[in-house]
Amino acid sequence: MRDRVAPAFDPWSAVSVLLVVKHDVQDFDSWLKVYKEAATEQSRLGVKEQSVHRLPEQPNTVLTASPPPTRSWPTPGSARS
Numbered sequence: 001m002r003d004r005v006a007p008a009f010d011p012w013s014a015v016s017v018l019l020v021v022k023h024d025v026q027d028f029d030s031w032l033k034v035y036k037e038a039a040t041e042q043s044r045l046g047v048k049e050q051s052v053h054r055l056p057e058q059p060n061t062v063l064t065a066s067p068p069p070t071r072s073w074p075t076p077g078s079a080r081s
Helices: 028-037 039-044 076-080
Strands: 019-024 051-055 058-066
Touching: 028 039, 028 051, 028 058
Parallel strands: none
Antiparallel strands: 019 058, 051 058
């Protein structure tokens, strides 16, 4: 019987990234309306999926979550544009 060697484990192959942003807003309903209106622009910039979360006891503190955009930026400055 031959010895079998398991392939080396690459921890980065199992990494999943989620971009989470906390927003403190004055009026959730107004904020959500503007956020939804930006969906076309977000899609154009590579955002493929996203979710909005808030706690019942803090209705104007919002978390948005999404995988990083599929578009990559060569420099930090170009990510801001």
